[in-house]
Amino acid sequence: MxxxxxxxxxxxxxxxxxxxLTVMGNPGNMGFCIACFLRDMAGxxxxxxxxxxxxxxxxxxxxxxxxxxxxxxFKEFKSCGGSSPVTRFIIGFIVxxxxxMFLGCPLRMMLRIGxxxxxxxxxxxxxxxxxxxGIFALNKGFSLKRAYSLEKAEGVAFTASTVFLFVIFIxxxxxxxxxxxxxxxMRAPIIASLVAGLIVGVLAQRTRLCMVGGxxxxxxxxxxxxxxxxxxxxxxxxxxxxxxxxxxxxxAGQPVAHTDGLWNFLGMALAxxxxxxxxxxxxxQLILAGSGNSDSAISVIGxxxxxxxxxxxxxxxxxxxxxxxxxIAVIIGFIVxxxxxxxxxxxxxxx
Amino acid sequence: MEILDARGLACPEPVIxxxxxxxxxxxxxxxxxxxxxxxxxxxxxxxxGFSIDKKEENGDFKLHIVKK
Numbered sequence: 001m002x003x004x005x006x007x008x009x010x011x012x013x014x015x016x017x018x019x020x021l022t023v024m025g026n027p028g029n030m031g032f033c034i035a036c037f038l039r040d041m042a043g044x045x046x047x048x049x050x051x052x053x054x055x056x057x058x059x060x061x062x063x064x065x066x067x068x069x070x071x072x073x074f075k076e077f078k079s080c081g082g083s084s085p086v087t088r089f090i091i092g093f094i095v096x097x098x099x100x101m102f103l104g105c106p107l108r109m110m111l112r113i114g115x116x117x118x119x120x121x122x123x124x125x126x127x128x129x130x131x132x133x134g135i136f137a138l139n140k141g142f143s144l145k146r147a148y149s150l151e152k153a154e155g156v157a158f159t160a161s162t163v164f165l166f167v168i169f170i171x172x173x174x175x176x177x178x179x180x181x182x183x184x185x186m187r188a189p190i191i192a193s194l195v196a197g198l199i200v201g202v203l204a205q206r207t208r209l210c211m212v213g214g215x216x217x218x219x220x221x222x223x224x225x226x227x228x229x230x231x232x233x234x235x236x237x238x239x240x241x242x243x244x245x246x247x248x249x250x251x252a253g254q255p256v257a258h259t260d261g262l263w264n265f266l267g268m269a270l271a272x273x274x275x276x277x278x279x280x281x282x283x284x285q286l287i288l289a290g291s292g293n294s295d296s297a298i299s300v301i302g303x304x305x306x307x308x309x310x311x312x313x314x315x316x317x318x319x320x321x322x323x324x325x326x327x328i329a330v331i332i333g334f335i336v337x338x339x340x341x342x343x344x345x346x347x348x349x350x351x
Numbered sequence: 352m353e354i355l356d357a358r359g360l361a362c363p364e365p366v367i368x369x370x371x372x373x374x375x376x377x378x379x380x381x382x383x384x385x386x387x388x389x390x391x392x393x394x395x396x397x398x399x400g401f402s403i404d405k406k407e408e409n410g411d412f413k414l415h416i417v418k419k
Contacts, residue, residue, distance in 0.1 A: 003394075076386050083361060138367060146359030149384075208387060213362065221366060221395055279361040295361070 004228050010203040011232025017196045018111050018233075019240030021059070024188035028246065028255025029115035031237075032059060032200065033108035034282035035099035036256070038300070039307035039316070040184050044176045045165075047308035050316075052182025056169040058190050060286065061162050062197015063204070067290030068159040070205035079155025081294025084144035087340060088278060088295055092302025093309070094333040095274035095282065100307065100316035101267030101330050102126075103257055105282045106211030106275065109268060110230060112257065114237025116249035119257050119264050126265035127272040131215045134276025137341040138220070142277065144344060147295055155292025158300075183256050204287045211281035212272060256319065263322040263330070270333050277340060355381040357388060358411060366391050369416065373401065377418035384411050392416075 018031025030036060036053070043054030071077040099105050102123050104112060109127060112120035134142075169176060170190075179185040187193070203209070207229060214227030241247040251259050258264070275281045278299050280288065285303075288296035310316040315326040353376055357365035365381065365388040372379045383389060389405060389412050396403045396416055404415040 078385060080359065083359070138363070143364060144361065147361065148359055208390070216363065220363065221370065221398070223394055223398060225394060279363070 004225060007207045007209065007225060007229035008232045010207045010209055011229035012236040013203060014107075014200055014209070014229075015111070015114060015233045015236030015238075016240050017200060019114075019237055019244060019246065021188045021193065021196055022246060023244050024192050025186055026188050026193075027183040027186040029112045029117060030104075030108060030183065030256060031111060031196075032283075033104050033111070034060070034286060035096055035105035035303070035307070036103075036108065036183065038096070038282075038304050039100065039311070040179075042304050042308045043184065043311065044169075044178065046177055047304070048311035049177075050311040052179050053184045053311065054177045054179045055184040055187060056165070056176055056178075058166065058193035059197040061166045062194045062199075063201040063283070063286050064159050064162045064290040066198040066201020067205040067287040069198075070202040071291035074206070076205075077155065077292045079150040079152050079292040079294070080147040081150050081154065081298075083147040083295045084344070085295060085298045087144060087344070088299045089302035089305070090336065091274045091277050091340065092285070092299035093306035094337055095271050095278070096303045096306030097310060097315060097326075097329050097333045098130075098267045098270030098272075098274065099282070100310045101322055101326050102264050102271065103317050106268075106271065107233070107281065107283050110211065110234040111237050112254070114234040115241050115254070116238070116247050117254040117257055118249065118251045119254060119259055119261070122261045123264045123268040126267065126269035127212075128215055129265075130269035130272025130274075131212055131276055132219070133269070133273045134212075134341070135216060135219055137345065138276065141346040142341055142344050143346055144277070144295075147293070150294060152292075154294055158289045158294070158297040201287065201290065204283060205291060208284075209287075210284040212275040213280055213284065216276060258317050258319055258321040260317075260321045263317070263327065266330055266334075267317075267322075270330055270337065273337050273341075274333075277337070353379045355379065357381055358384040360388075362387060362391065366395050369395055373399065373416070373418075379416055381414050381416065382411050383414065386412075388412075389414065
């Protein structure tokens with residue numbers, strides 16, 4: 001029960017910190033959103049030029065560095081990689097296509113639920129269906145094969161690159177592009193964002209907090225450890241939003257969200273399925289990348305590339321709803337994810 | 352006694368291997384190479400009524416799993 005206590009407290013802290021970040025300036029129900037923040041960072045370094053979603057989010061730096069510190073401190077830092085890296089890049093890309101159809105990663109989905117956004121409940125149903133598709137593949141023997149130990153420098157490279165970019169962001173901000181309106185212009189102070197990311201990065205590394213892992217483990221193993229943290233995030237974000245007067249229950253007019261139920265459902269179904277194949281949600285991939293896992297690092301880089309494509313080719317939804325291109329991309333994403341699921345099933349391993 | 356090798360496999364594959372092995376055997380070993388897999392497998396064994404004995408060897412963890 002002590003173990004459960006830790007992850008519930010972690011979920012509670014994540015939910016409360018997320019609300020505090022929105023009070024301090026982040027967009028509504030977006031204290032944390034790995035998909036949105038990676039998308040903003042892609043825009044900040046001009047990988048895309050959508051003017052309303054460009055900012056270098058210190059929360060991401062904090063998450064990666066927090067995980068790095070915790071994994072080193074507890075002797076869990078391990079440089080490893082080589083488990084189907086190109087496939088992981090493609091899955092990361094597709095997860096981002098699904099997340100930006102919905103307008104949020106699985107973590108933001110829970111924060112949106114905690115803010116009273118009922119569209120996110122529909123997203124959650126889609127997320128569960130996507131996870132069940134992924135579980136079906138796992139039970140048939142899906143595997144991206146083994147990772148192998150690598151030199152320590154390889155494991156440190158992702159965190160070092162993130163810190164390097166952050167130093168440039170602080171020292172020469174004029175090199176970056178920052179939104180003057182829209183979600184990218186809404187930011188908590190840099191130090192608050194960084195510290196929030198560091199705290200959550202440490203806690204997520206220690207507790208293994210993962211949004212897809214929660215539902216997956218509950219379904220596959222009747223293990224309710226991870227899902228406890230997952231639920232705590234929404235519950236405490238709900239309480240926090242109620243306290244600060246940001247709770248707004250309904251479908252219409254929700255911050256950085258749209259009301260197209262079908263595509264909210266499908267977007268999160270795609271993200272959920274992809275995340276199961278990766279072994280964890282976008283937050284978990286960031287935490288593992290900070291802990292020396294190159295396979296997770298390449299998955300995150302796939303997400304960043306996906307985010308840039310989503311805005312360069314009008315695949316991402318807006319508050320008005322999904323785009324035609326985005327719908328086509330999600331359908332193609334399902335086809336590709338299904339192919340990846342089938343071709344990576346080990347022969348004779350059906351369970 | 353069957354010895355499973357789950358080194359380098361991503362979450363949740365080591366637990367799936369244990370789940371499958373537990374259907375066929377009441378006494379087996381699995382080798383993993385990270386603490387996360389150890390914790391996941393330990394939680395699974397505690398929930399399913401298996402005892403688990405851990406030995407660390409050259410950075411890997413050998414887990415001996417026996418039905419209680």
